[in-house]
């Protein structure tokens with residue numbers, strides 16, 4: 544399914560192909576901090592399908608506790624988080640659900656990861672598979 548995304552101020556716009564029903568919710572501490580929220584919801588798009596339509600995101604390279612590095616892309620003007628990808632030759636972009644125009648059509652999430660860090664009041668449907676850490 545083709546999706547269109549943009550940041551809050553509209554400086555950056557993109558499109559990509561995603562599989563509805565393949566969303567992941569991440570409860571890890573990094574996602575809570577970087578999103579400024581209780582958790583982050585992502586959907587993966589093949590890199591070949593991703594096209595920047597407008598603007599150039601700013602990037603921040605995050606080093607996880609495992610040493611794994613990820614590029615986090617965001618709008619330098621309004622700060623909206625846009626996607627994450629590998630530092631070298633990414634094969635996929637992890638799109639932030641809240642930036643996608645079709646976000647209402649993509650859920651519910653297929654799985655939740657880092658479930659042990661989930662805030663106690665966050666309740667997802669019971670059939671959303673939960674993983675401790677990154678499967």
Ligand SMILES: [Zn+2]
Nearest residue numbers: 550552618621
């Ligand atoms: Zn913006």
Ligand SMILES: [Zn+2]
Nearest residue numbers: 569570571574
């Ligand atoms: Zn996370």
